[in-house]
Amino acid sequence: MSDSFAPDLLADQHIVVTGGGTGLGRAMALRFADLGAAVTINGRRPDPLAETVRDIEAAGGAAEGIQCNVRDYEAVQAFFEEAEDRQGPVTRLVNNAAANFLAPTEDISPNGFDAIVQTNLYGSFYCTQACGQRWLERDAEGVVLSIATTYAETGSAYVVPSAMSKAGIVAMTRSLAAEWGSEGIRLNAVAPGPFPTEGAWDRLVPDDDLEQKMRERVPVRRFGEPEELATLASFLLSDLSAFMNGEVVTFDGGEALAAGGQFNTFTRMPRRQVKALMEQMRPE
Numbered sequence: 001m002s003d004s005f006a007p008d009l010l011a012d013q014h015i016v017v018t019g020g021g022t023g024l025g026r027a028m029a030l031r032f033a034d035l036g037a038a039v040t041i042n043g044r045r046p047d048p049l050a051e052t053v054r055d056i057e058a059a060g061g062a063a064e065g066i067q068c069n070v071r072d073y074e075a076v077q078a079f080f081e082e083a084e085d086r087q088g089p090v091t092r093l094v095n096n097a098a099a100n101f102l103a104p105t106e107d108i109s110p111n112g113f114d115a116i117v118q119t120n121l122y123g124s125f126y127c128t129q130a131c132g133q134r135w136l137e138r139d140a141e142g143v144v145l146s147i148a149t150t151y152a153e154t155g156s157a158y159v160v161p162s163a164m165s166k167a168g169i170v171a172m173t174r175s176l177a178a179e180w181g182s183e184g185i186r187l188n189a190v191a192p193g194p195f196p197t198e199g200a201w202d203r204l205v206p207d208d209d210l211e212q213k214m215r216e217r218v219p220v221r222r223f224g225e226p227e228e229l230a231t232l233a234s235f236l237l238s239d240l241s242a243f244m245n246g247e248v249v250t251f252d253g254g255e256a257l258a259a260g261g262q263f264n265t266f267t268r269m270p271r272r273q274v275k276a277l278m279e280q281m282r283p284e
């Protein structure tokens with residue numbers, strides 16, 4: 001897949017991917033390393049970190065995995081110290097670590113709310129601030145990419161703490177794009193539609209029937225592939241996107257837009273049937 005970019009697109013970069021041991025974070029870490037970056041991934045569980053580092057190294061890339069809970073401010077500070085001791089100054093950050101579950105909002109406990117908001121919102125702020133402090137101090141340029149969701153804009157039933165915290169991440173992205181842009185620091189976000197990772201599917205997709213309904217909501221009638229997101233993220237972290245700052249790129253096969261179109265239900269019917277219906281309605 002990386003053939004479409006110069007093979008050294010991300011050479012000389014040291015990229016931190018939070019939650020980089022699994023799912024979309026893992027796909028991004030593999031791709032960044034393939035494009036020449038040194039990659040440091042974090043997460044709470046050691047095994048996914050070790051496996052992803054092993055796979056990157058087996059493909060000839062450079063990677064380190066460091067256990068870290070991004071909800072913990074001190075742990076985040078220590079993580080960046082350790083990451084830079086091992087692989088030099090961090091130059092790019094991907095805020096990817098996240099927590100989510102489906103729940104009726106009236107039943108969510110304070111701990112449940114904290115688990116999600118502290119991971120998504122506080123964790124992304126702690127990591128972004130740690131990088132910003134370093135880059136400003138060093139007079140170095142830098143790029144932050146945060147993984148949001150399409151429902152950060154629209155809201156969504158049954159995932160309210162996630163929607164609230166992802167909306168905060170978008171606000172952080174836009175605010176700091178203005179505050180730090182003149183210092184050579186860019187911030188952008190991606191709003192993915194559905195990508196069938198184990199982490200998301202185990203928590204958010206109760207059965208096959210609902211999975212099929214989710215697929216049918218997407219105009220291109222399929223889910224995203226993690227490698228596709230990794231391609232977009234590589235572009236957004238590279239100098240190819242140097243003029244892009246404060247942007248949220250929707251990457252969802254048209255799902256979010258289609259949900260808003262009043263007559264989009266016709267797209268669920270065979271086209272021939274739709275044409276016949278519309279033909280009937282034409283004035284004589």
Ligand SMILES: CCC/C=C/C(=O)SCCNC(=O)CCNC(=O)[C@H](O)C(C)(C)COP(=O)([O-])OP(=O)([O-])OC[C@H]1O[C@@H](n2cnc3c(N)ncnc32)[C@H](O)[C@@H]1OP(=O)([O-])[O-]
Pocket residue numbers: 098099100101102103107108109110111112113115116149162193194195199200203204
């Ligand atoms: C496709 C669309 C978009 C996708 C977006 C994504 O983000 S996909 C990314 C998806 N990937 C991930 O989410 C990866 C990371 N996710 C995780 O680690 C866990 O899913 C976590 C978020 C529960 C945190 O775990 P943890 O070990 O830190 O915490 P813990 O186990 O101690 O629980 C803390 C509190 O939460 C409560 N609670 C838990 N489940 C439910 C529930 N279903 N219902 C209600 N409540 C629930 C639990 O009872 C407890 O409250 P209590 O009883 O003390 O008052």
Ligand SMILES: NC(=O)C1=CN([C@@H]2O[C@H](COP(=O)(O)OP(=O)(O)OC[C@H]3O[C@@H](n4cnc5c(N)ncnc54)[C@H](OP(=O)(O)O)[C@@H]3O)[C@@H](O)[C@H]2O)C=CC1
Pocket residue numbers: 018019020021022023024025042043044045046048068069070071095096097098099100119123147148149150191192193194195196197198199200
């Ligand atoms: N898959 C999808 O359809 C969509 C995903 N997204 C976003 O994409 C991103 C990746 O999700 P996805 O790959 O699907 O799911 P995963 O569950 O695979 O990824 C979440 C990662 O975050 C890590 N993580 C969770 N909590 C913490 C914490 N407190 N400290 C450090 N790391 C943590 C997890 O590792 P560990 O548990 O070991 O800590 C895991 O590696 C998330 O931001 C998600 O919100 C957005 C829209 C759609």
